[in-house]
Amino acid sequence: MRRIAAHYLIDRSQLIARPLIELDDQGSVVSVGEWERLDNIPMTEFYAGALTAGFVNAHSHVELSYLRGAIERNTGFGGFARAIGQVRGNYTMSQRLSALRAAMAQMWEEGVQAVGDIINDLSSLEAKSFSPIMWHNFAECFGLNARIEGVEELLSHSAELGLKATLTPHSTYSLQDSVLSEIVSREELLSIHFMESEDECRLYQGSGSLHDWYERMGWECDFLSHGSPARRIVNIVPRDKKLLLVHNCCLTEKDCQLLTEHFTHPISWVLCPASNDYISSLRPPVELLRKMGASIALGTDSLASNENLSLLDEIRLLGDVPLVEALEWATLGGAKALGMEDQIGSVEVGKRPGIVLLEGLCIEHGEPHLTPFTTSRRLV
Numbered sequence: 178m179r180r181i182a183a184h185y186l187i188d189r190s191q192l193i194a195r196p197l198i199e200l201d202d203q204g205s206v207v208s209v210g211e212w213e214r215l216d217n218i219p220m221t222e223f224y225a226g227a228l229t230a231g232f233v234n235a236h237s238h239v240e241l242s243y244l245r246g247a248i249e250r251n252t253g254f255g256g257f258a259r260a261i262g263q264v265r266g267n268y269t270m271s272q273r274l275s276a277l278r279a280a281m282a283q284m285w286e287e288g289v290q291a292v293g294d295i296i297n298d299l300s301s302l303e304a305k306s307f308s309p310i311m312w313h314n315f316a317e318c319f320g321l322n323a324r325i326e327g328v329e330e331l332l333s334h335s336a337e338l339g340l341k342a343t344l345t346p347h348s349t350y351s352l353q354d355s356v357l358s359e360i361v362s363r364e365e366l367l368s369i370h371f372m373e374s375e376d377e378c379r380l381y382q383g384s385g386s387l388h389d390w391y392e393r394m395g396w397e398c399d400f401l402s403h404g405s406p407a408r409r410i411v412n413i414v415p416r417d418k419k420l421l422l423v424h425n426c427c428l429t430e431k432d433c434q435l436l437t438e439h440f441t442h443p444i445s446w447v448l449c450p451a452s453n454d455y456i457s458s459l460r461p462p463v464e465l466l467r468k469m470g471a472s473i474a475l476g477t478d479s480l481a482s483n484e485n486l487s488l489l490d491e492i493r494l495l496g497d498v499p500l501v502e503a504l505e506w507a508t509l510g511g512a513k514a515l516g517m518e519d520q521i522g523s524v525e526v527g528k529r530p531g532i533v534l535l536e537g538l539c540i541e542h543g544e545p546h547l548t549p550f551t552t553s554r555r556l557v
């Protein structure tokens with residue numbers, strides 16, 4: 178049994194003073210109470226700062242960790258995709274493995290409990306099988322000539338290692354309709370890169386850099402008659418599927434409404450502000466989604482388009498969102514997105530959420546804020 182006390186607990190959008198949390202040897206929460214005088218409670222660890230549940234990184238590509246610093250900022254959407262293709266072959270497998278192991282270890286230390294991780298190759302799987310982090314691997318189907326058979330190996334190898342993995346489509350501009358339809362009929366949970374750039378919409382109108390690139394390469398799309406990325410999702414994805422839509426920088430209110438009305442489960446809108454800033458200086462539609470009462474989660478994307486995999490740094494880029502709310506997106510929001518909310522995401526009796534300490538916060542008029550000195554570290 179472990180007893181942990183602190184100045185504050187930030188949980189489910191609440192700032193709670195003087196928390197006292199009891200956990201069993203497996204890290205399950207046994208009770209959540211309040212302390213009055215610490216010298217009365219034997220065997221209690223006290224921390225100066227605020228506790229929170231472990232974080233959930235709802236969108237990452239940990240296998241791309243070796244590309245940290247390899248691609249310039251502000252190349253734009255098309256430039257980024259081309260640059261990845263150019264530098265990918267310059268690294269040995271041993272460099273790739275040490276980069277992803279280091280990134281995974283740092284995520285755990287900083288308090289990440291679970292990750293929704295996109296996989297396009299086998300490189301990260303063995304390390305994940307030894308990692309204490311909970312992984313949902315999205316084996317991604319990518320490319321206008323892609324077929325599902327091409328990613329079956331990712332699923333079978335994950336299963337052999339006891340890792341959770343499901344098939345997912347990359348986006349609404351990189352797969353033909355027959356493949357997209359087959360994936361969505363097979364899987365319940367889908368993670369789709371969505372409206373990261375205006376070019377996704379413009380492709381359907383016959384313009385923009387994606388359209389020009391496809392035309393130059395002689396690639397044809399069988400899906401442009403849907404009219405827009407949002408329409409394509411509504412036309413193809415059955416309403417009872419659970420969806421993570423990732424990025425959403427160029428989402429309009431109309432499309433948000435169209436998608437929200439189509440699905441019976443709330444869509445998880447996953448925001449990756451540091452990556453958007455890195456690639457194209459765009460911002461995710463934080464205010465629109467808050468206004469719509471949407472379910473929000475946070476992700477870091479990969480180290481190819483981010484300087485680190487820190488959810489605190491993502492929160493720093495969200496603008497004026499109250500910290501208690503942003504922390505809910507970084508914990509329970511992500512847990513709901515990955516269907517793990519019964520186990521993690523909040524400090525509630527029976528869950529094993531991990532306990533993370535935030536140090537260096539500033540608290541003014543009962544409202545916590547991050548400072549440049551705020552850090553997070555795992556206690557449990």
Ligand SMILES: [Zn+2]
Binds near residue numbers: 478
């Ligand atoms: Zn991504």
